[in-house]
Amino acid sequence: MENIESKLREEAKRLLLEKRADIIVGYEKGTLPLTATPCFVSTEAEADKLVYNELCTQNLAKYVHDLITAHKNSQKRVKPEDRKKKVIGVVARGCTTRSLIIHLQERQYERDEVYIIGVPCEGYVDKKNLAKALDSAEIIDGNLDGLQLKIKTAAGDKTIAVSDVIAPNCAVCRFNNPIISDIMVGTPAPVKNPATEYDKISEFEKKDIAERWDYFTKEMEKCIRCNACRQACPSCYCPTCFAEQSQPQWVGIGEDKSDTQVFQCMRLFHMVGRCVDCGSCISVCPMGVDLRNYLKKIDKDCWELFGTRAGSSMEEMPPLGKFSEQDKEDFIYNP
């Protein structure tokens, strides 16, 4: 991918200078080798730390929602005429803009409260794929040279192509370029390979119930209920999650297997028409639970039954936010 970092920094500085944005959410270099981490830029000098490359994993739309919500809460006791608007700038690739569209459609904030700096995306490096390619050898140091990862590991030096260790969601991404933006930095990246996006799900669907249940229980047993998946998800923005409600208490806080399964099931079902397959929940999971299998199944159903893809257009309403007489409903009675 072309190096757009210098352009990105210039753009960020211009936005802050012209007061078009109060704060910009982007990525900076991480403290561990071959990592990038979310950062917040509010002065021109800080803009020089911005990076953008294939090591940027998190969907930053989550922070846009957090910042705007925190600002709105802080304005609650201010007289309406004295209230100030805060504009959040965000470095956004395809999936990030899809999440922003979902926020906008769900009336979380207004379009003029967010300034979208669109960036192209070639997909990001998946930690697990990288560990596999390195035979789990620890990464001592590394750098990104174009689309090649030059890595120094405990077991010697290695060069790996980014495309070989790309995240599974990125490999089949349909929307790797921004859908909406206020400015585009860099030229759009070539589309990935979306024709195969449901292949694995179709295979999984063919398994019998017992097999599917076994797989589900096995995956859920790994879950340690750290909530990282929920916290990283831009679509999980409820002020109080059902899992934390105490009257009534929907799920126990302990290790009971069924509580974990209920928590995960409920979260998954809340993702109907709202999961953009950004992979954030998967990349943050410390235990490597296969959540994508289920999220992608929901996405597939949503596409096949209602012909919509989450956050794919500003105009098209989300499937659960609209009604049409042609909506499929037979599956409700006949699963």
Add this chain to the structure above:
Amino acid sequence: MEKRLIKKNTLTGIAGKMADEFKVWAPVKQEENVIFSPLEKNEQPFFAYLNSKNAPKQIFFPHTETLMKYTSTPKGMVFAAEENKADKTVLFGVRPCDAHSFALLDMLFDQEKYKDQYYINKRNNTTVITLACVEPPYATCFCTSVDGEPVDDKGADILITDIGDNYLVEFVTPKGEKLANYFGETKADAAAETKKKEIAEKAKQAIKSKIPAHEIKPILDVNFENPIWATIHGKCLACGTCTWMCPTCHCFDISDEVKGNDGVRIRSWDSCMFPLFTKETSGHNPRTSQKERWRQRVMHKFKYYVDNFNAIACVGCGRCVMSCPVNLDIRKVVEDIAKIK
């Protein structure tokens, strides 16, 4: 105490033999994760590991633990104490940092003023066998900054060190010595001990990651209201990964789970990173945002624990550094705090 030498290929066999008499927790490979788990019959432990994904603290301080049970009857409530039985257990092959964490947790759960019988019972019934790090497993290891060492017997009953041709087995406590018959007859000579000292020194020098953990104590003492606290938490997701992985984090919550007439009172892990942490019944939470929660995390580890027990509540295993989904690195946080004038 006594020291012995064992052949390097005997470790798995010894763990297997112990499993006939004890419940043996050992590192096992589950898909891509290495975790501590009780060995099933004929299950092979995985000793060629760097460190386990999560800390082995759950052996003494389980994620969820029943404290008592109760039943509502027409004559009133009937309470039943949980049996609190602990099997004779061996924890085989923990790293020195994790064993160090047991010594730290003992200060809290087994102190003069408060005795936590649930913890103490399991701890007393468990023999801890430490497998020293002759080479530091990760570049993120910083045990030497927090009073630990890669070859160290803190919190251990038996210390096993790879000295090249053999393992040197040192019995650190009488509890460890009771298991001596599992480790053959070969007494260790002075040469083995010298070798071990050399290896220990070399391993210590190989720890390159360092943090000013002791140095920040006086700074934390007077900077509760410093503006720095507003700069740390921005990208924190408020998930509990760091605290769940941490060998020393020990905050817990107590709740009742009731089904019909029967209830159980359970204790489960809690995390200072969660919005529900310290939320009061009224709905008020004295720690209103992630800013206060992060201050609590740092203060608890590097100030309050030092005030209470004269020890830093961090063993430098680096799990939180490696597992944080957004790379919020505690080493950098501590370094930044050290720069406060």
